[in-house]
Amino acid sequence: MKEMTEIRWHGRGGQGAKTAALLLADAALASGKYIQAFPEYGPERMGAPVTSFDRISSGPISLHSGVINPDVVIVLDPTLMDSVDVTEGMSSGGTLLVNIERSPEEVKKIFNIPAEVRICTVDASKISKETIGREIPNTPMLGALVKATGILDFKDMIEDMKKKLEKKFKSKPEVVEGNLKAIERAYKEVKS
Amino acid sequence: MVNSNIVARTGNEAMAEAMRQINPDVVAAYPITPATEVVQIFASYVADGLVDTEFVPVESEHSAMSACIGSAAAGGRTMTGTSSQGLALMAEMLYIAAGLRLPIVLADVNRALSSPINIHCDHSDTMMVKESGWVQIFSENCQEAYDNMLQAIRIAETAKIPVVVTTDGFIISHGMERMEMLSDADVKKFVGEYKPENYLLNLEKPITIGALDLTDYYFEHKRQQIEAIRNSKKVILDVAKDFAAKTGRSYGLFEQYKMDGAEIAVIAMGSTAGTAKVVVNALRKKGVKAGLIKPRVFRPFPKEELADALAGLKAVAVMDRSDSMNAHEGPLCVEIKAALFDKGVSKTVLNYVYGLGGREIKLEDIEFVFGELADAAKGKPVSRVSYLGVRE
Numbered sequence: 150m151k152e153m154t155e156i157r158w159h160g161r162g163g164q165g166a167k168t169a170a171l172l173l174a175d176a177a178l179a180s181g182k183y184i185q186a187f188p189e190y191g192p193e194r195m196g197a198p199v200t201s202f203d204r205i206s207s208g209p210i211s212l213h214s215g216v217i218n219p220d221v222v223i224v225l226d227p228t229l230m231d232s233v234d235v236t237e238g239m240s241s242g243g244t245l246l247v248n249i250e251r252s253p254e255e256v257k258k259i260f261n262i263p264a265e266v267r268i269c270t271v272d273a274s275k276i277s278k279e280t281i282g283r284e285i286p287n288t289p290m291l292g293a294l295v296k297a298t299g300i301l302d303f304k305d306m307i308e309d310m311k312k313k314l315e316k317k318f319k320s321k322p323e324v325v326e327g328n329l330k331a332i333e334r335a336y337k338e339v340k341s
Numbered sequence: 342m343v344n345s346n347i348v349a350r351t352g353n354e355a356m357a358e359a360m361r362q363i364n365p366d367v368v369a370a371y372p373i374t375p376a377t378e379v380v381q382i383f384a385s386y387v388a389d390g391l392v393d394t395e396f397v398p399v400e401s402e403h404s405a406m407s408a409c410i411g412s413a414a415a416g417g418r419t420m421t422g423t424s425s426q427g428l429a430l431m432a433e434m435l436y437i438a439a440g441l442r443l444p445i446v447l448a449d450v451n452r453a454l455s456s457p458i459n460i461h462c463d464h465s466d467t468m469m470v471k472e473s474g475w476v477q478i479f480s481e482n483c484q485e486a487y488d489n490m491l492q493a494i495r496i497a498e499t500a501k502i503p504v505v506v507t508t509d510g511f512i513i514s515h516g517m518e519r520m521e522m523l524s525d526a527d528v529k530k531f532v533g534e535y536k537p538e539n540y541l542l543n544l545e546k547p548i549t550i551g552a553l554d555l556t557d558y559y560f561e562h563k564r565q566q567i568e569a570i571r572n573s574k575k576v577i578l579d580v581a582k583d584f585a586a587k588t589g590r591s592y593g594l595f596e597q598y599k600m601d602g603a604e605i606a607v608i609a610m611g612s613t614a615g616t617a618k619v620v621v622n623a624l625r626k627k628g629v630k631a632g633l634i635k636p637r638v639f640r641p642f643p644k645e646e647l648a649d650a651l652a653g654l655k656a657v658a659v660m661d662r663s664d665s666m667n668a669h670e671g672p673l674c675v676e677i678k679a680a681l682f683d684k685g686v687s688k689t690v691l692n693y694v695y696g697l698g699g700r701e702i703k704l705e706d707i708e709f710v711f712g713e714l715a716d717a718a719k720g721k722p723v724s725r726v727s728y729l730g731v732r733e
Contacts, residue, residue, distance in 0.1 A: 215701055
């Protein structure tokens with residue numbers, strides 16, 4: 150793997166793109182990596198397209214400009230792809246991970262994705278509804294991301310998540326269980 | 342050496358954590374983007390009983406600094422946080438805090454000043470009050486924001502000068518990074534107990550603070566203040582030395598990055614210095630003798646020390662994230678040129694005003710600056726003042 154991986158999250162305001170970037174960074178930190186996570190601040194409104202970013206590296210990161218050429222792009226809401234070019238600036242051989250019920254081949258065809266982009270898909274919305282009880286695709290997408298890119302060790306990641314969720318939702322063990330199940334299912338179900 | 346925890350924190354969280362560990366007597370503050378979280382998170386520490394601080398939620402930044410002045414004059418360890426228009430509204434009281442020699446510490450998240458209205462990063466707010474008599478410390482990243490806050494309280498209380506610690510708005514304030522935090526106990530030991538020498542609530546030794554001071558003594562008092570700012574350089578270095586001994590993280594008045602044998606160098610403050618380091622590394626690999634100087638302390642300005650560091654260079658580029666509106670160049674460039682002039686050094690100094698209102702500063706932008714610097718070093722004509730990344 151490259152020394153530093155740059156990731157861009159696409160979502161709509163309120164879907165948790167920022168939280169997902171922070172969660173991923175926190176998980177990467179726990180596995181000994183250097184990290185940055187930051188949202189793009191614009192006129193964000195509920196439902197409007199938003200982006201957030203991660204940098205994950207084996208060494209210290211001093212770069213403080215925006216992510217322009219991401220290695221990985223994650224789309225939380227496929228309806229964005231009609232109006233936003235989610236592959237913009239993607240480095241050659243980059244991975245595009247989409248929360249959608251369709252296959253990578255279908256996504257490639259429907260959205261006319263360039264041939265050099267590797268596409269992975271997972272129905273994280275369905276998974277979150279079935280495991281957590283409502284549509285919050287950002288946590289399962291973390292599981293899919295780890296499978297699709299190998300950026301973190303899955304076991305380490307799930308253990309770290311468990312610790313953090315148990316701390317945050319002390320009185321709601323069902324939330325912890327639901328989230329962990331969602332991550333595991335997305336890890337297993339992601340298609341490439 | 343102390344033990345430290347590795348954590349992921351945004352700049353605002355880092356500053357709020359530092360305030361929690363310092364556990365000041367009083368925090369008076371008013372919220373403003375992008376600094377709101379600093380005092381919002383701190384207020385939650387107060388509500389949760391994690392600190393003993395009296396939190397004063399005031400109705401404006403002018404009142405915030407006024408309340409801080411009252412608290413510090415009474416003998417309390419006092420802190421606050423703000424940004425941009427908030428700092429501007431405080432301006433009147435900032436001068437009073439400094440003139441009264443009150444050791445207040447202020448977390449400022451750098452943001453552009455209106456008008457036009459803008460919430461993003463540049464350094465015009467901090468530069469606006471550079472003459473207010475506060476020590477000004479810039480932070481490159483979240484780690485430095487945290488470390489600088491811890492050192493600031495010691496600097497302020499030792500030098501009897503208020504200190505403002507800044508981060509770059511959104512870039513650092515809302516960017517999460519890996520950093521090391523000291524334990525609460527170690528911070529408590531490092532900052533020590535505040536024992537003010539003179540204070541209003543000391544009934545044994547009644548004093549007057551803020552008396553009228555006309556043609557008879559005003560000048561003498563100002564002269565003493567000027568001397569105190571001069572002497573604060575040594576205080577800043579002493580505190581940094583103690584901090585380094587405990588944490589292994591060294592700080593000076595400015596950082597010299599790959600300056601050994603450098604022929605050309607960029608001078609940049611705050612988060613941009615980190616981005617410039619990436620460019621310097623790449624240029625060094627190509628054999629270009631490039632370096633970076635990152636002023637950490639802008640007030641007091643390390644004039645002699647910077648002039649010495651620059652003396653051997655062929656050409657220097659000063660990057661200013663604000664403009665002086667003096668019809669020639671940015672505030673950092675003005676200071677650098679004055680420092681070189683007094684040193685008797687004539688040198689090519691290029692000025693790049695950049696990033697106003699949060700305009701992105703990319704690696705290519707800094708590569709471009711180094712390219713022009715290399716040309717200037719060879720004697721090719723290069724514009725003395727440029728506006729980097731602007732459309733015109």
